Amino acid sequence: MISQICCISPWRELSRLFAVLAAAIVFCGPAYGQNAPTVRVGGVAITGIPDDWTHHHLVFSNPGTEQQAVASGRYEQWRNAVSDSRYVLQQLKKKLTVQGPAAADAAYRGRWISEASGRAEDLPPDAPGSFGHVPIGVNRGPRFVKLGRKGLDPSSDIKKDWNESLGTGTAPTPLAYPAAWSTSGGSTASCTSDFVIFPTGQAGSSSHASLVAYYNLYAGGCSGTVPQVDWAYNTGGTVSLAPTLALSGNQLAFIQTSGTTASLVLLTFPLTPPGTGTLTAPVTPTAVSAANYRNGGAGCASVPCSYTVALSGNPNDTWSSPYYDYGTDSLYVGDSTGKLHKFHPVFQGVPGEVTSSNWPVQLTNTATDTNQVASPVYDPGSGYVFVGTTTSASTTTGGRLYAVNATSGAIHAYSAQLDNQYGIRDAAIIDPYAQKAYVFAGHNPSGNDAVYQFATSFTTGSTPASVSLGSGGTGSNAYQLAGTLDNAYYTSSNSSNPSGNLYVCSTGAAATLYQVAITNGALSASATTGPTISSGSYYGRCSPITEFYNANIQTAGTPATGSVTISSDPSEWSPLPTLTIGSTTYRFVSGAPTAVNQVEIHTGNRFFDTIDTAQNLNAVINANSSQCSDTGCVFTGQAANSKVTSANTFFSATVNLTAISSGAGGDFALNTSNSSDASVTGGNNGVNGTTVAEDLLFLSVYDGVITGCTNSGSDGCVMSFNITTPSSFGTSLAPLGELDVSAPNLGAATGGIVVDNSATNLAGGGESQIYFVTQTSAGTAPCAGVCGVQASQINP
Secondary structure (H helix, E strand, O other): OHHHHHHOOOOOOHHHHHHHHHHHHHOOOOOOOOOOOOEEEOOEEEEEEEOOEEEEEEEEEEEEEOOHHOOOOHHHHHHOOOOOHEEEEEEHOOOOOOOHHHHHHHHHHHHHHHHHHHOOOOOOOOOOOOOOOOOOOOOOOOOOOOOOOOOOOOOOOOOOEEEEEOOOOOOOOOOOOOOEEEEEOOOOOOOOOOOEEEEEEEEOOOEHHHEEEEEOOOOOOOOOOEEEEEEEEEOOEEOOOEEEEEOOEEEEEEEEEEEEEEEEEEEEOOOOOOOOOOOOOOOOOOEEHHHHHHHHHHHHOOEEEEEEEEEEOOOOOOOOOOEOOOOOOOOEOOOOOEEHHHHHOOOOOOOEOOOOOOEEEEOOOEEEEEOOOOOOOOEEEEEEHHHHHHEEOOOOOOOOEEEEEOOOOOOOEOOOOOOOOOEOOOOOOEEEOOOOOOEEEOOOOOOOOOOOOEEEEOOOOOEEEEEEEEEEEOOOOOOOOOOOOOOHHHHHOOOOOEEEEEEEOOOOOOOEEEEEEOOOOOOOOOOOEEEEOOOOOOOOOOOOOOOEEEEEEEEOOOEEEEEEEEEEEEOOOOOEEEEEOOOEEEEEOOOOOOOEEEEEEEOHHHHHHHHHHHHHHHHHHHHHHOOOOOOOOOOOOOOOOEEEEEOOOOOOOOEEEOOOOOOOOOOOEOOOHHHHHOOOOOOOOOOOEEEEEEEEEEEEOEEEEEEOOOOOOEEEEEEEEEEOOHHHHOOOOOOOOOEEEEEEOOOOOOHHHHHHHHOOOOOOOOOOOOEEEOOOOOOOOOOOEEEEEHHHHOOO
């Protein structure tokens, strides 16, 4: 009887009704750039998809269905997991099934996105889900959204779409992720609503912004200048750590420093671009009191406005980015004196720091721990905040993981020292449903790189599972930053004890990428060695690793060849023939060309000269006037058509065309009045390949040795890897793409990487984009100083 009662949750039948109503609605295709429907869960509304550092550290293995949770005796844990906003956001972005109370909203959203992308397909009538055969999930693959990367050339590099100089002063920390906002959930892109925010690492002043946001992001589809400044603000301090977005998309929480004092700043800005300010002429937000900032800036007389408050005790903060929990409206952040702070309310009331009970919490073990605190992560499953502390080689009190009761501030447990060189510099990865915490150490007491797996219920003195990655780094700034889990882990059918893989970059000389298998929830005894990605001249200095599952990648079509034969009899030219290649049409006209993409067919005796016809077509396709048979066959301003290569012997009326896989889409087509005039074989140019799903890794490294990296002592390299098939991981794994950037002396080349969309539908072929901040103020590539960069996810 207990099981039967548990099966009927309060919202189950309502969700059935909502799903049926959603299926019965007559959909009209929404206008491009319009917001996707709201998804509601846990008392909050999801209107767009934020991506900031926090979403890389609180992750959810597959919780399975409600019936499976009941059968396994884990219904309460299941309900807590599927009711968490970050779980729903994770599933929406990965195009994975949403379980629980948000399922019906997610189904409606999935159908809406289908219509927005011009694909009017119904959800499968028997889509599996927690409510029987009711379509509750977001579609997993290309059935709805056939968008994304176009015509990939396996040999090409990661393509930098744009870069913006953020200044030549100090650089942000290697923990500085940008914060990105995707209007429609990452399945379509918007030139007017999507934006990305970069911390500049520079002191805010009247002549330099501390934060800058850009919109009109996509080089492959947005008009005008790409990108454009959305807003730029002088917030009165230096922002070197990672900001975090509110679910509303128009509020931000971040730590800024002024001298030796760190403050929490809450910022409200206009959600619809453009706002105000530029990098060198920023706007200063109106400073308000906590009472006037209340409820997300409801008391602000104008926008932008901000509320700034120093952390209790006026400490500094070097390594701790603020973690905001959507469900409880609470924020946690560490400081440089070993304390963990809590703020509540934050965006949904009158904000303020909690200073009662044990807050702020002095993290201690056998002696007072005055080492700095890393970034915390709140676990909604256990109710604990997990946070590490830093150390140096001369101390033994730091380098530990703490579990702190998020309500009382009592320290539940702390670990033994995990890293005695630098301590824990990055946040742990927490999986509330599998009840696991993953911690990364660059130099454990045995001198090795190591990955630790804790139960989220661990107690002081308990021994965690661990895997050694070889000798750890001891050089300057050889910090161990966080690795990442793969999509096999997120989709594992064993919901209680998932299987998958963890990927981490070592700090030894040289940096090596490793795979650590997780089988039924347990770490393997040893790691699989992957490619060496930096030189052995330095200890490994890798950025945090970002995993991104793209369900809508379109592979290149098979390069095809075709021949076009044009009749030498002008009496058959009615109408005049046209040749279409990709999106470009070539017209054959009498007399001189009068428009772009026209090919001249000469009069007089040469009019019948089929050699000239072929030669002139060849010249126009390549925009090379030297190939013209007669002067003027290439129109002024004509650009070469990169979608084809053209070969011509000049001894026949045939122009041979060869498609290249990196071209934009389109079949060869010739239109004439006589079908015998043309012979076309082959076909698809690039885009009409197969739509597949790929699991991808992004990271950067100092002094990269991968082919495509410059490999010098002052350079860094951003790279990507395909890990869709984990069993193929090994030392010979080659990157999909590389991009050189200037690197700081002996440090990580970039901060953390965020990805905006799994697909786009921008005219002209916009693609998924990656965003990051470079780490040197004296760099020259890809811009002068510190750079905010967007690069295409083109390879991957």
